[in-house]
Amino acid sequence: MCGIVGAVAERNVTAILLEGLKRLEYRGYDSAGVALFSNAGVLERRRRVGKVNELEQSLAGDPLAGRLGIAHVRWATHGAPTEQNAHPHFSNGELAVVHNGIIENHESLRERLQGLGYVFTSDTDTEVIAHLLHHKLRDIPDLAAALKATVKELHGAYGLAVISAKQPDRLVAARSGSPLVVGLGLGENFLASDQLALRQVTDRFMYLEEGDIAEIRRDSVQIWTAAGLPVEREVVQYREGAEAADKGEFRHFMLKEIHEQPKVVQRTLEGRLGQEQVLVQAFGPQAAELFAKVRNVQIVACGTSYHAGMVARYWLEGLAGIPCQVEVASEFRYRKVVVQPDTLFVSISQSGETADTLAALRNAKLRSPKEGGFLASLAICNVGISSLVRESDLTLLTQAGPEIGVASTKAFTTQLVALMLLTLSVGQVQGSLEPGVEAELVEELRRLPTRLGEALAMDSTVEKVAELFAEKSHTLFLGRGAQFPVAMEGALKLKEISYIHAEAYPAGELKHGPLALVDSDMPVVTVAPNNELLEKLKSNLQEVRARGGELIVFADEQAGLNDGTGTHVISMPHIVDALAPILYTIPLQLLSYYVAVLKGTDVDQPRNLAKSVTVE
Numbered sequence: 001m002c003g004i005v006g007a008v009a010e011r012n013v014t015a016i017l018l019e020g021l022k023r024l025e026y027r028g029y030d031s032a033g034v035a036l037f038s039n040a041g042v043l044e045r046r047r048r049v050g051k052v053n054e055l056e057q058s059l060a061g062d063p064l065a066g067r068l069g070i071a072h073v074r075w076a077t078h079g080a081p082t083e084q085n086a087h088p089h090f091s092n093g094e095l096a097v098v099h100n101g102i103i104e105n106h107e108s109l110r111e112r113l114q115g116l117g118y119v120f121t122s123d124t125d126t127e128v129i130a131h132l133l134h135h136k137l138r139d140i141p142d143l144a145a146a147l148k149a150t151v152k153e154l155h156g157a158y159g160l161a162v163i164s165a166k167q168p169d170r171l172v173a174a175r176s177g178s179p180l181v182v183g184l185g186l187g188e189n190f191l192a193s194d195q196l197a198l199r200q201v202t203d204r205f206m207y208l209e210e211g212d213i214a215e216i217r218r219d220s221v222q223i224w225t226a227a228g229l230p231v232e233r234e235v236v237q238y239r240e241g242a243e244a245a246d247k248g249e250f251r252h253f254m255l256k257e258i259h260e261q262p263k264v265v266q267r268t269l270e271g272r273l274g275q276e277q278v279l280v281q282a283f284g285p286q287a288a289e290l291f292a293k294v295r296n297v298q299i300v301a302c303g304t305s306y307h308a309g310m311v312a313r314y315w316l317e318g319l320a321g322i323p324c325q326v327e328v329a330s331e332f333r334y335r336k337v338v339v340q341p342d343t344l345f346v347s348i349s350q351s352g353e354t355a356d357t358l359a360a361l362r363n364a365k366l367r368s369p370k371e372g373g374f375l376a377s378l379a380i381c382n383v384g385i386s387s388l389v390r391e392s393d394l395t396l397l398t399q400a401g402p403e404i405g406v407a408s409t410k411a412f413t414t415q416l417v418a419l420m421l422l423t424l425s426v427g428q429v430q431g432s433l434e435p436g437v438e439a440e441l442v443e444e445l446r447r448l449p450t451r452l453g454e455a456l457a458m459d460s461t462v463e464k465v466a467e468l469f470a471e472k473s474h475t476l477f478l479g480r481g482a483q484f485p486v487a488m489e490g491a492l493k494l495k496e497i498s499y500i501h502a503e504a505y506p507a508g509e510l511k512h513g514p515l516a517l518v519d520s521d522m523p524v525v526t527v528a529p530n531n532e533l534l535e536k537l538k539s540n541l542q543e544v545r546a547r548g549g550e551l552i553v554f555a556d557e558q559a560g561l562n563d564g565t566g567t568h569v570i571s572m573p574h575i576v577d578a579l580a581p582i583l584y585t586i587p588l589q590l591l592s593y594y595v596a597v598l599k600g601t602d603v604d605q606p607r608n609l610a611k612s613v614t615v616e
């Protein structure tokens with residue numbers, strides 16, 4: 001998704017801006033650009049379709065230099081990914097603007113500004129911001145003050161940064177619905193949509209809050225709230241993640257992140273397990289009192305995080321006896337929802353900035369419990385400073401560390417761990433768990449990092465299996481019970497990074513339609529732990545074999561499934577059934593990774609996708 005970097009310094013900032021853009025590449029984008037207030041006293045810009053590399057090469061051949069600048073990577077929403085539509089956008093050669101988000105009323109603003117004589121050179125919604133600000137500057141000469149007046153007329157979401165040739169000692173910024181962070185240097189200051197972009201120049205940050213306007217000069221930062229009142233934002237020293245922007249010994253970030261799972265699962269459990277119990281206070285001081293009141297759980301999330309929620313439904317209902325509904329945020333946010341009394345709203349998100357999930361949370365908070373609203377909100381999130389965390393009543397942070405690969409891997413397994421902690425906490429407080437279950441699962445959770453390590457040791461076996469997929473165009477993924485969402489996640493991974501069409505079904509649904517697709521060209525991937533559904537699953541697998549379908553089965557070592565013609569069984573270490581969804585995710589991640597490598601796709605930045613979907 002789009003990314004912003006800005007800098008005001010006494011040195012040339014071109015290299016800082018380019019390095020910042022490179023660090024944002026993981027978010028997914030289709031063009032890149034930079035604008036500088038040049039030493040000749042004018043605004044100059046360079047934009048390129050494609051990777052930051054191409055922008056860098058162009059600048060190497062024909063350099064731009066300046067001590068004030070903004071830069072952007074764009075993921076097209078309004079207007080095709082062309083050079084004309086790439087940011088920064090100019091107004092009258094005097095202003096340059098970069099913008100993340102969507103301006104919903106851009107059409108009416110465009111008409112009005114055209115009526116005032118402004119000429120548009122792009123199809124973007126962003127260009128209206130540049131011209132509207134230019135227009136405001138006629139009556140309000142100060143750049144920050146004019147920006148305050150401008151954003152009052154914008155509907156939608158934005159994180160934006162502006163520089164002006166007439167006030168070249170500052171850059172100004174505004175945040176509403178799209179994150180921005182100020183980086184503090186010595187005699188120089190910076191701005192970015194993600195602190196990772198600025199890690200090479202500083203480790204001190206100020207996070208802008210919703211509605212904030214900022215004026216950033218070399219030696220000062222001034223911030224105003226949406227109401228126009230001056231405000232101080234806390235300075236945060238950022239240490240974590242220094243190693244995250246480095247692939248280390250691995251060929252791709254995705255593979256590195258898959259292999260980090262034992263470590264980050266361990267971290268997610270740290271300080272949250274007692275001798276035989278989950279420590280409920282890990283969810284916050286008021287969690288125990290709140291969990292005692294919970295009669296229902298509503299989970300809302302997108303993509304991989306939604307799949308984690310689907311697994312949690314089996315756990316909350318099966319282990320804790322709490323009714324649970326799960327819905328994708330883009331549907332939930334626009335639905336007239338009937339809320340059962342005492343329902344806990346749980347949002348799950350790696351980034352904590354996903355537009356649909358945030359909007360769903362905001363809608364959920366509109367009504368108090370007395371007005372038929374939710375009891376409270378809980379965020380399961382990987383980013384402690386995210387909007388989702390700030391706006392929720394309770395939080396449990398997954399400790400996955402920064403995830404760079406667009407395809408979510410370690411975020412998913414740590415979400416599952418967090419959701420198991422939630423299940424056991426609610427069950428514990430309500431006394432609804434079967435005797436001994438909590439102590440057994442706490443013990444098994446402690447062993448989980450080792451189990452994940454064992455599954456990762458299957459790396460080269462799975463790499464071989466991947467060869468079966470290299471020439472295929474379609475696949476089916478099957479699972480039963482809590483393994484059905486695992487199959488969904490496996491299918492999502494395969495389609496997003498290898499571009500092979502993959503569908504997931506509960507294995508029992510096969511004969512109600514999808515079986516018609518099965519032939520020798522359709523590999524069928526199945527996850528088969530040793531549980532009470534195993535015999536049923538085996539019958540479903542027979543249905544596939546009888547139609548000539550090739551089976552790839554990740555099966556418990558005690559499942560009694562063996563290799564045979566058209567059947568490839570990959571033996572998995574035994575694990576207690578409740579934690580099987582976490583373990584069986586690992587070979588599916590490895591499978592999609594190795595298929596993508598064989599197909600030669602861009603594993604870490606698959607086409608058309610963005611890491612954090614901050615627009616609708």
Ligand code: AGP
Nearest residue numbers: 303304305349350351354407408
């Ligand atoms: C999956 O690999 C994707 N990264 C995607 O489905 C992702 O899970 C979704 O966009 C939600 O993101 P979030 O967890 O940051 O809210």
